Amino acid sequence: MQQMKQGSSAGAEPPTDRAADRVVAVLERRIYSGELHDGQMFPSEREIIGEFSVSRTVAREAVKILVGRGLLEDRPRHRPIVRKPGYGTVTNVLGGLVQHLIGQPGGVGQIFEVRIFVEAGLVRLAATDATKDDIRHLREALNRNWDCIEDSEAFYESDKDFHAVFYTIPGNPVFPAIHHSFCDWLDGHWRMMPRLPERNRRNFEAHESILNAILERDPDQAERLLRSHLNDAWLQVKDTFKDL
Structure with missing residues (x-):
């Protein structure tokens, strides 16, 4: 029974916060490196889901974290905009x-x-x-x-x-x-x-x-x-x- 339980969860997505942190770490590096540059439209939820194989909930949580860190400008009903990190x-x-x-x-x-x-x-x-x-x-x-x-x-x-x-x-x-x-x-x-x-x-x-x-x-x-x-x-x- 124990083996069956382990096997059934092996392919499950990590908890939302851990999965979002993994996505954030990658996207944050792209913003700091300039790969995602200031003023650029941020990838859509669908693009994040497809690239990282995560749920919509995880994609939204990752965006929320990046907005909270001042790296994205949130725009209701529109995709966020990348903001160049600075002292501000x-x-x-x-x-x-x-x-x-x-x-x-x-x-x-x-x-x-x-x-x-x-x-x-x-x-x-x-x-x-x-x-x-x-x-x-x-x-x-x-x-x-x-x-x-x-x-x-x-x-x-x-x-x-x-x-x-x-x-x-x-x-x-x-x-x-x-x-x-x-x-x-x-x-x-x-x-x-x-x-x-x-x-x-x-x-x-x-x-x-x-x-x-x-x-x-x-x-x-x-x-x-x-x-x-x-x-x-x-x-x-x-x-x-x-x-x-």
């Missing part, structure tokens, strides 16, 4: 976990603490290593700040642009991806915060002071002003959302 892929995958954290008491504050820590280091670097081009980009962003003071929606975008410059100064593509993620993760709360021209003006003046410290090549002063500015920004949000 990591932060996109983390996005779901971060959104869960933000939904917890104190979660937004914890994410903002990380932002302050990162920008404090970046502004110190700006004060010592910023090039003429970096300074020009900061001035241009500050000028947009000034032009948008009466338009709070536009000021918010110019505010993000000013801070984004700091993330480009190290010349490391990881940092701009991090800034993009911070903006995505915190955007909902920031947009709900009341914005008045007077508050915009205060933020502009803080940006101007930070830039002046950078121009004076004073990293301690630049960091102090940056921390003061972001702590003030946090209080503006915290006063609005009592459950943060």
Whole structure:
């Protein structure tokens, strides 16, 4: 009886998760190698089933895993699109976990603490290593700040642009991806915060002071002003959302 039982299961498909992992491993290698390139339509379920001799359930699970890893762009009622792995892929995958954290008491504050820590280091670097081009980009962003003071929606975008410059100064593509993620993760709360021209003006003046410290090549002063500015920004949000 035992022999019959073993024989009857010998050709059975492995459990769905194990079978999907086998399919994912192959397709993931093809994406990373460029065999499946950015923007290319991903193989259909039928093609996956035929190549790997798996069920439709396994094929769908494999696609779901690759979407979760940021390697495919899911499109309802259409085949997924291959997305080239990059630094943004990591932060996109983390996005779901971060959104869960933000939904917890104190979660937004914890994410903002990380932002302050990162920008404090970046502004110190700006004060010592910023090039003429970096300074020009900061001035241009500050000028947009000034032009948008009466338009709070536009000021918010110019505010993000000013801070984004700091993330480009190290010349490391990881940092701009991090800034993009911070903006995505915190955007909902920031947009709900009341914005008045007077508050915009205060933020502009803080940006101007930070830039002046950078121009004076004073990293301690630049960091102090940056921390003061972001702590003030946090209080503006915290006063609005009592459950943060």
